[in-house]
Amino acid sequence: MTQEKSVLIVSDRPERAKLLARAITTIMPCRCLTGDQPLPDILPVVAVFDVDAREGAAAAWTARLGIMRVPCLVLTDVPADIGTRASPALRIVPADTPRPTILSLVFSLIDAGLKLPAYCDGETVTVQGKAQRACAAVADMFHAAQSDRPISAEEVDAGTDVVLEAVSEAGIRAWLDTIGRYDEQLYQHSLSVAGFAAAFAFDLKLPRADRKRLAKAALLHDVGKARIPRSILNKPGSLTPAEMAIMRTHAAIGADLLARQDGFDPGMLFVVRHHHEMLDGSGYPSGLSGDAIPDLVRLLTICDVHSALTERRAYREPLPHAEAHAIMLGMAGRLDMALLRAFLPIVRQSTPDDAVV
Structure with missing residues (x-):
């Protein structure tokens, strides 16, 4: 633009x-x-x-x-x-x-x-333009969910395509640098997880259809947070048990919102509902474990956890990517360790040149 x-x-x-x-x-x-x-x-x-x-x-x-x-x-x-x-x-x-x-x-x-300064020329403009287009899709999605309007599957598809294009063309580091300038943390997180998912899918050499499914699931995964009070989402401290119980409803809320309309297949709804499940059964909302958690969910969970740890939150500074990955390696039994080891190249690509991973 x-x-x-x-x-x-x-x-x-x-x-x-x-x-x-x-x-x-x-x-x-x-x-x-x-x-x-x-x-x-x-x-x-x-x-x-x-x-x-x-x-x-x-x-x-x-x-x-x-x-x-x-x-x-x-x-x-x-x-x-x-x-x-x-x-x-x-x-x-x-x-x-x-x-x-x-x-x-x-x-x-x-x-x-x-x-106000103009945007930079060249590659940065391309990444910024695609990030703006993807964020517009995420903003529309969240506001539709908040006001109980249908979420446009076509708009989500378009947003997914531009995330895949931007990460393919410029890489995950440029994508994270661009969306890191955004103020709205909820949108930033969805875009960050989608970027990690796109980069992970490319590195795993997944077929185009599977790359799109993973990136699309990432954009959609937190849509249920549109129905969570902002006082809880943006609280600058630890949540109380009651607040945490409300926060944990977002996964089921999001899946139920999407299930009430056309355009989202059962596999996508499963990812949205279960992206906080852990292999040892300690996750939510259903306490699934082991083989009951498919690969698409396992992949997205790794992207989601890494993104959350490396983002600035109201109650803490972002962790370096290497430190976040080390924490996740300590989650053996909860995360898929084989997939987490396969995620290491994405951690390295996300890290500034002067850092060591």
């Missing part, structure tokens, strides 16, 4: 949007869309949202545009539903804010938007 010097207004109040656009066009061209229209191919300098936050449109749009470094102004009476971490490029104000105040905020965001 390229960027044009214009302001985008997304609104379900056409007359109000028209008045706001008329004032903004005194300094910059303005375009108006409704909340159900797609993101334009050419990015604006600033986006303004004046839609019902309960429909999830503002949250989905700001998640996408925030990743693409587009400053956003959201007019809403339910700011908690936006679900985006505080950022200097995101302003949330009451929907009844006087128009002169709104204009002042828009003009200040225009100044900020014009000063």
Whole structure:
């Protein structure tokens, strides 16, 4: 995507949007869309949202545009539903804010938007573009699940394809570096696990269909977390037993959400439901063990655990990849050790050049 010097207004109040656009066009061209229209191919300098936050449109749009470094102004009476971490490029104000105040905020965001650095050229642009496309698919998936709308199997397929392409072309390290800049940890984790899954599948020389199944399962595996309270997801400390019990429902919730619609085969649903099972029966939700856990689940579990250990969380710093792998080697009996040893090349590829694995 390229960027044009214009302001985008997304609104379900056409007359109000028209008045706001008329004032903004005194300094910059303005375009108006409704909340159900797609993101334009050419990015604006600033986006303004004046839609019902309960429909999830503002949250989905700001998640996408925030990743693409587009400053956003959201007019809403339910700011908690936006679900985006505080950022200097995101302003949330009451929907009844006087128009002169709104204009002042828009003009200040225009100044900020014009000063933001452009994306790098060459290979990084390719990786960033693919990461943005994949993250858009993940954002849509989570917001659909949160608002009880159908999840688009076609959109998930498209997101899976671009993850596979990006990791194949640029490698897992470039992929992790790119998505590591994103603020939304829930999306970042899904993209990280999908990247590890794609790299692992390539290294194992799995057939194309199996590579896609594994990467797609990785994108979908945590969709049930869309129904877990953010106070639990983002808690900066240990969860209480009651909170942990709620957190552990996400796997079954995700599988049940997908089972209620077409486009997701039983094998995919099994992975989503059982990606926290352990070979010794200590996992959840069903306490499966041994041969009851198929290879696709075992592969994804390794990618999921490694990703979780090497990501920054509210309660700890990320672990180095070598340290994470060492911890996982200590999980003999719970993880498939043969597959974990086969994962070592991916650990090495993920590690900065000056580190030793």
